[in-house]
Amino acid sequence: MRIRVGFELVYDCPQPTPMMLMLRIHPERAQDLAAPDTLRSDPVVPVDVYIDGFGNICSRILAPAGQIRLSTETVVSDSGLADEIAPDAPEIRVSDLPTEALVFLLGSRYCQTDLMSETAWGLFGKSPPGWARVQAICDFVHGHVRFGYDHARPTKSAWDVHQERAGVCRDFAHLAVTLCRCMNIPARYCTGYLGDIGMPADSAPMDFSAWFEAYLGGRWYTFDARHNRPRIGRVLMARGRDAADVALSNGFGTTTLAGFKVRADEIAG
Structure with a gap:
């Protein structure tokens, strides 16, 4: 199964605002991506990427004053299987x-x-x-x-x-x-x-x-x-x-979420 995923988020910032973003797919699914889910911004700003203490991909940006649009899109290969059920799985002391x-x-x-x-x-x-x-x-x-x-x-x-x-x-x-x-x-x-x-x-x-x-x-x-x-x-x-x-985003200053679109759709082929 192939799933097209992505988002478009729009933020209004009254002044230049540092932001921490957690909008990337987890590294354990990297081998399933048809292309990296690289974070795109409009206007273009530098993006610094690091791995946090829980193994998640985090991005740092300095959002300029005004409006910034963040987006990504990629295709994920998936087994098509439902969440596993293991009724005999025991508690561990x-x-x-x-x-x-x-x-x-x-x-x-x-x-x-x-x-x-x-x-x-x-x-x-x-x-x-x-x-x-x-x-x-x-x-x-x-x-x-x-x-x-x-x-x-x-x-x-x-x-x-x-x-x-x-x-x-x-x-x-x-x-x-x-x-x-x-x-x-x-x-x-x-x-x-x-x-x-x-x-x-x-x-x-x-x-x-x-x-x-x-x-x-x-x-x-x-x-x-x-x-x-x-x-x-x-x-x-x-x-x-x-x-x-x-958190999807942490803004170190005033930010307003002005637009929000998410997709996750199965695609043929």
Whole structure:
């Protein structure tokens, strides 16, 4: 399967503004790209690229005063397989976890494990450990939270989502990640492209998507509390503790998002 992905983002900057951007496809998918997803800008500005502490590709620019248009497009080869299901995948004791997984047990900006621990154990303390427990968490979040773009706000945390019972895909992911961590299951936040491949077309304008990965049986598995079903054609951009680690853009000054288009469509051939 081949998937054409890309975006066009337009920012208004009242003055020259340094920006950090996380808009590139994750290095683990590099071999699947027909061409590099090089970040283009109009007007053209120098782009410095580096790899952050979580292995994501980051870009630095100095956006000029006025309007800047950022875009990319490429074709990704994909297996066409849905997210893997491994119902026998067991939990790993904290004492046996690899060191690199431990950070994904800790509380973070949007995932307040200290506030959610008692709730998590009350809900899932008696559920079967391992895959079944993570799936139970996804089932709960999927049923507990109502999806709607009007419920989005940049400061909303997992605790807020649980109390308000409404949010967007990042909020579903934050709540599920937090509940997993409370149950001593490492979980990390993911962002990327997810089109409607194999699903009824959605009439709403496309956005980037958020999901999460849980560490079970010695490896990471994909889970999606918003859709709560295996999906085809995920294209990972970045992973982190939560959305603060993988923000599409951080502007060090005033910036206004004036245009936003995303695509992820299966193409023939």
